[in-house]
Amino acid sequence: MYNDLISDVIKAIAHSKDMEPDELDIVLQDHIDPDALETLVKHDKGTWSLQFALPEQTVMVESNGQILVNGQFEQRWGSD
Secondary structure: OHHHHHHHHHHHHHHHOOOOHHHOOOOHHHOOOHHHHHHHHHOOOOOOEEEEEOOOOEEEEEOOOEEEEOOEEEEEOOOO
């Protein structure tokens, strides 16, 4: 599930820029601790959200499955 979330976050960022994920030139790990993200994914009780900044975007990942980029819904994590 963790790798899927990372992939979904990258897809959301790419979608917000009208790009394909493989066209992005960012390394997500340079902007967020992957262990923190993994810990949140494993935390299935309660409500949480994680926000982090990229050079041109602010990304929020929420426990309800939403990924928002600059406040706009872009992707639902954990879904195909």
